[in-house]
Amino acid sequence: MASANVAEWVAKNIRHTGVDVLELGSKRYKDHAYLDLREILQKRGKPFSYTGCDLAAGENVDVVFDLTAPLDEIRSALDGRTFDSIFCISLLEHIPNVFKASRNVEQLLRPGGAIYLSVPFVFRYHGYPGDLWRFTPEAVCFLFPGIDFQDFRFSCVSTLEENDVLSLRNRNMEKMNRFLFRPRSREEKLERKRSKQEGAEVPPYSLAPAMINMLGFRK
Secondary structure, eight states: OOOHHHHHHHHHTGGGOOSEEEEESOOOOTTSOOOOHHHHHHHHTSOOEEEEEESSOOTTOSEEOOTTSOHHHHHHHTTTOOEEEEEEESOGGGOTTHHHHHHHHHHHEEEEEEEEEEEEEEOOOOOSSOOOOOOOHHHHHHHOTTEEOGGGTTOEEEESSTTOEEEOGGGOHHHHHHHHEESOSHHHHHHHHHHHHTTOOOOOOEEOOEEEEEEEEEO
């Protein structure tokens, strides 16, 4: 699944994509939003080779394999190919052994190749088939030590609201906290204060549902 903001982030940074493209978790599910990566790549107007992979066969799946399988089995399923661009959108939270999966993903990416990762930071339960993890930007860096995220230059945090996106450039995590802590505007805070003074019931602050979107390059 991918929100409109995640799709927009991919499209904005698609220029970093090479010719040989691998999409992990590419299966499409009925009645759920998905990233139409082929369409985004076609709009770029440059030649590309696309391979969609998933744990199970289905629409938009070219190759079936378990991302936590031994690396030689994965390489065999992919006919020994490596890729200069990998997309891993809304996938890692569903993988029990996310540590092994991330190591395998790194090995499928060529040196200098680009990887696009989108993972939930604050989000509802969504099991396909299970939902096990939530991530911070630091967690993504820990999982992918062989990836240079360039001080989060091309990375951002996004909510489900249209155009509600904050750049993570320069790793400003406190700025991310302020961005997600709702209500966040001065007007909303003043109204909240007035309501409390008048004895009205005021809903608690909350963190907005958010995705961490990170683009990096294989060292």
